[in-house]
Amino acid sequence: MARATTAILAAVAILGNAGLTNAQAPAGAPALSLFPSPWGQGGGDGWDAAYEKARAFVSNLTLVEKVNLTTGTGWEFDRCIGNTGSIPRLGFRSMCLQDGTVAVRYTDKNSVFPAGMNMAATFSRSLMRRRGEAMGSEFRGKGIDVALGPVTGPLGRVPAGGRNWEGFSPDPYLSGVGMFETVTGMQSVGVIATAKHYILNEQEHFRNNVDVTIDDRTMHELYLWPFADAVRAGVGAVMCSYNKINGNYSCENSWTLNYLLKNELNFQGFVMSDWGAQHSTLESALAGLDMAMPGDGGARGNVYGAFWGGALTEAVLNGTIPAWRVDDMAVRIMAAYYKIGALSGNKPRPDVNFSAWVKPNVTVGPVYFRANASIEPVNLHVDVQADHGALIREIGAKSTVLLKNKNNKALPLHKPGHIAIIGEDAQDAPGGPNACEDNKCYRGTLAMGYGSGPGYFPYLVAPATALKKRAAADNTTVAEAPSNWDLDAARTAATGADVAFVFASADSGEGYITIDGNTGDRNNLTLWGNGDALIQAVASVNPNTIVVLHTVGPVLIDYAAKHENITAILWAGLQGQESGNSLVDVLYGDIAPQGRSPFTWGQNISDYGAQVMYTSPTPLAPAQNFSEGVFIDYRYFQHAHTSSVYPFGHGLTYTQFDFENLTVHPCKGQAASTAAVPSKSWTAAAQTYGTVNSSMSANVDPSGFQRIKPFIYPWIIRAANATWLFTAPKAFANTTDPRTNNSAQAVLPAGGAPGGNPGLYDTVYTIGFDVRNRGNVNGTAVPQLYVQLGGKDNPWGVLRGFDDVSVAAGDRVHVEMNLTRRDISNWDTEKQNWVVNNLQKYVFIGRSVVDIALNSSLPALSLQSAGVMQQRLACLE
Numbered sequence: 012m013a014r015a016t017t018a019i020l021a022a023v024a025i026l027g028n029a030g031l032t033n034a035q036a037p038a039g040a041p042a043l044s045l046f047p048s049p050w051g052q053g054g055g056d057g058w059d060a061a062y063e064k065a066r067a068f069v070s071n072l073t074l075v076e077k078v079n080l081t082t083g084t085g086w087e088f089d090r091c092i093g094n095t096g097s098i099p100r101l102g103f104r105s106m107c108l109q110d111g112t113v114a115v116r117y118t119d120k121n122s123v124f125p126a127g128m129n130m131a132a133t134f135s136r137s138l139m140r141r142r143g144e145a146m147g148s149e150f151r152g153k154g155i156d157v158a159l160g161p162v163t164g165p166l167g168r169v170p171a172g173g174r175n176w177e178g179f180s181p182d183p184y185l186s187g188v189g190m191f192e193t194v195t196g197m198q199s200v201g202v203i204a205t206a207k208h209y210i211l212n213e214q215e216h217f218r219n220n221v222d223v224t225i226d227d228r229t230m231h232e233l234y235l236w237p238f239a240d241a242v243r244a245g246v247g248a249v250m251c252s253y254n255k256i257n258g259n260y261s262c263e264n265s266w267t268l269n270y271l272l273k274n275e276l277n278f279q280g281f282v283m284s285d286w287g288a289q290h291s292t293l294e295s296a297l298a299g300l301d302m303a304m305p306g307d308g309g310a311r312g313n314v315y316g317a318f319w320g321g322a323l324t325e326a327v328l329n330g331t332i333p334a335w336r337v338d339d340m341a342v343r344i345m346a347a348y349y350k351i352g353a354l355s356g357n358k359p360r361p362d363v364n365f366s367a368w369v370k371p372n373v374t375v376g377p378v379y380f381r382a383n384a385s386i387e388p389v390n391l392h393v394d395v396q397a398d399h400g401a402l403i404r405e406i407g408a409k410s411t412v413l414l415k416n417k418n419n420k421a422l423p424l425h426k427p428g429h430i431a432i433i434g435e436d437a438q439d440a441p442g443g444p445n446a447c448e449d450n451k452c453y454r455g456t457l458a459m460g461y462g463s464g465p466g467y468f469p470y471l472v473a474p475a476t477a478l479k480k481r482a483a484a485d486n487t488t489v490a491e492a493p494s495n496w497d498l499d500a501a502r503t504a505a506t507g508a509d510v511a512f513v514f515a516s517a518d519s520g521e522g523y524i525t526i527d528g529n530t531g532d533r534n535n536l537t538l539w540g541n542g543d544a545l546i547q548a549v550a551s552v553n554p555n556t557i558v559v560l561h562t563v564g565p566v567l568i569d570y571a572a573k574h575e576n577i578t579a580i581l582w583a584g585l586q587g588q589e590s591g592n593s594l595v596d597v598l599y600g601d602i603a604p605q606g607r608s609p610f611t612w613g614q615n616i617s618d619y620g621a622q623v624m625y626t627s628p629t630p631l632a633p634a635q636n637f638s639e640g641v642f643i644d645y646r647y648f649q650h651a652h653t654s655s656v657y658p659f660g661h662g663l664t665y666t667q668f669d670f671e672n673l674t675v676h677p678c679k680g681q682a683a684s685t686a687a688v689p690s691k692s693w694t695a696a697a698q699t700y701g702t703v704n705s706s707m708s709a710n711v712d713p714s715g716f717q718r719i720k721p722f723i724y725p726w727i728i729r730a731a732n733a734t735w736l737f738t739a740p741k742a743f744a745n746t747t748d749p750r751t752n753n754s755a756q757a758v759l760p761a762g763g764a765p766g767g768n769p770g771l772y773d774t775v776y777t778i779g780f781d782v783r784n785r786g787n788v789n790g791t792a793v794p795q796l797y798v799q800l801g802g803k804d805n806p807w808g809v810l811r812g813f814d815d816v817s818v819a820a821g822d823r824v825h826v827e828m829n830l831t832r833r834d835i836s837n838w839d840t841e842k843q844n845w846v847v848n849n850l851q852k853y854v855f856i857g858r859s860v861v862d863i864a865l866n867s868s869l870p871a872l873s874l875q876s877a878g879v880m881q882q883r884l885a886c887l888e
């Protein structure tokens with residue numbers, strides 16, 4: 012078939028998506044699908060140079076060596092949570108992939124950082140970036156190539172979602188900034204970041220097989236948005252999730268992987284499966300998976316013990332999977348490796364110097380844990396903490412949200428005479444902070460959730476410890492009541508204290524752990540461990556009760572908000588190892604609170620609309636429809652006209668800020684430039700690198716090789732006496748089967764560069780205003796910019812800008828925020844593109860989503876009628 016004809020067919024396939032059909036999609040594929048799987052092409056921001064090196068490297072590899080890069084060696088076989096095969100012939104060691112999202116998991120001499128949710132609460136790009144760098148350097152220092160974070164799936168559709176704390180916020184813009192800054196920071200020190208879990212992994216119940224139905228617009232405007240920012244930041248890896256989307260597993264979903272991620276978002280790195288989220292050899296390969304993790308499992312009964320490994324080699328040799336697809340997998344993996352290596356100045360990567368499978372205080376153990384083979388020093392206790400404790404303390408303080416401060420005077424404290432510290436959440440856990448693997452027991456103060464995200468604490472400063480230290484310095488006397496259940500003791504301690512601190516918490520995590528009946532997701536939004544009764548008991552006797560909450564998301568605290576005796580409420584989230592110190596810094600005013608709530612605090616759980624699906628009438632095929640569309644968290648509250656206890660974006664500090672003098676500058680359109688539309692509207696044809704030797708000797712174990720069972724290998728296993736069937740892999744040139752077609756492919760109109768069409772990120776308005784500190788102490792304002800996009804299908808307003816602005820007492824600071832074209836667009840399902848519609852739009856500057864200080868209409872853009880990105884824009888002052 013001539014290239015032009017093929018091109019037209021491909022274009023038809025894409026345009027067909029506009030009508031939610033795709034003539035070329037195989038039966039059973041989701042309506043929006045795309046084949047073939049887009050091959051990596053390189054591009055700006057270092058991808059071209061990385062691709063050049065990757066192609067050169069892969070050109071030297073045999074088929075089994077390429078396959079070895081794509082497939083993990085098996086669960087607990089090598090030293091990391093995930094390990095690719097190696098290329099011993101070229102001295103290329105296995106790649107080490109390691110959790111978690113707040114710490115390097117399963118080792119020692121590492122730090123434990125504040126959770127992603129706390130990062131969102133800082134509303135500080137610079138702190139997000141600095142945490143990314145610090146975490147990245149800890150992973151790198153342990154010899155890890157790929158860090159398994161950050162998280163923006165879950166986004167936070169449901170308030171009780173178990174892993175929401177690992178992500179940032181149910182607001183996609185705030186999460187997108189969190190992803191961009193974290194990825195940039197982590198990768199700058201030479202560690203490949205992983206944007207996970209892609210996508211719609213919004214709850215833990217049924218996470219392995221729930222089939223989520225979602226519409227195209229909601230996908231783009233909510234769930235895909237922060238992943239686009241991660242891709243734009245140049246993220247090296249994306250982890251596909253456990254769930255299904257519109258009928259297909261996420262790791263074999265040609266809509267989410269081929270269409271959205273690799274074509275529209277122009278993702279140039281590699282897609283790895285979540286652990287065990289791969290369900291096929293062929294479908295996963297053709298739908299865009301590049302790396303199977305942990306490599307084994309799932310394919311029970313097949314001789315390989317894996318969907319890939321030798322099974323992938325065999326599929327190439329027998330012509331089911333094109334050689335170019337496996338080459339693309341290997342090139343994508345190596346391109347990410349080289350790109351991120353170059354970011355850190357191509358320094359040699361350290362050896363892996365720990366083992367995830369020995370206890371952190373143990374040194375000697377098996378290199379191959381499941382085989383119990385090669386006993387030697389595997390954990391060298393390399394200290395990677397540097398001075399990160401100071402940053403962790405700062406972030407902890409700056410992410411603390413002061414929800415209530417009666418008459419602006421309960422806090423900060425000034426040398427109180429006598430304080431009471433009440434509740435188990437203020438105290439050290441019995442047995443220390445690391446008594447339970449994966450933090451699976453709920454004891455003592457809560458500073459991280461449970462599951463694969465946590466790591467071991469080097470130390471954990473409990474609030475009681477830090478408060479008592481401060482009290483000693485101030486000559487303050489202290490009474491303590493550590494039990495949540497002994498309410499008499501709590502009341503006794505609180506009675507007569509100048510300040511009664513009462514601590515409470517609520518935990519959640521990953522679904523393989525159940526704590527007190529909560530299987531990952533929370534069962535409700537009440538405090539754990541009798542916390543609500545404890546707070547009420549303390550408040551009943553002390554008129555200066557201060558509530559401190561360590562929770563994984565919103566809890567129902569309307570009673571506390573209204574209670575006369577509760578003079579302050581602080582949400583501290585999950586602050587990591589410096590928890591108590593961070594809190595004391597805020598309580599005593601050493602650091603002005605700047606945290607703003609990254610989610611809405613409702614009166615009732617039903618106020619949130621969408622909820623966790625705890626049971627299913629079809630438990631073997633559970634299904635869920637995200638029918639609420641874009642209306643989650645504050646968008647739903649606005650839509651349903653429900654008032655909250657504390658709104659999204661709310662947080663007090665020790666001074667007051669005015670926002671004044673709003674200006675709105677629309678930017679002028681320029682004549683269409685060459686960079687106007689996607690830089691390439693067609694890709695080159697797929698390439699293969701090197702040649703495939705299809706002889707038997709090249710593809711079976713080398714003679715004399717001793718397999719270590721049950722390691723996953725890339726070699727073919729032939730039944731004894733079987734004849735050799737393979738002559739050469741099929742060429743697949745210009746085939747009419749779209750899944751294996753290697754000819755040039757159309758680039759989607761919304762695509763063209765990592766993160767989507769570069770024109771989406773053009774500034775279209777510049778918004779200016781002044782922040783005035785009218786109090787008598789210095790402080791940090793967090794002005795928030797909301798846009799009303801107009802029409803009944805859009806929320807009242809959506810967050811589209813924020814800043815953390817330090818302003819000295821009495822001073823005024825001018826702030827400017829840019830709105831990009833993406834910020835004012837809606838996703839048009841018909842056009843398959845972002846479109847600025849003709850509805851009147853407004854901009855608001857507020858202290859929270861409901862406390863709006865300034866507003867203005869947005870003047871129409873001259874380009875609105877031109878529709879989508881025909882022109883780049885330039886802001887001409």
Ligand code: NOJ
Pocket residue numbers: 092110159207208285286463
């Ligand atoms: C499953 C979790 O969903 C994922 O976040 C984690 O990285 C892997 N397990 C590996 O532990």
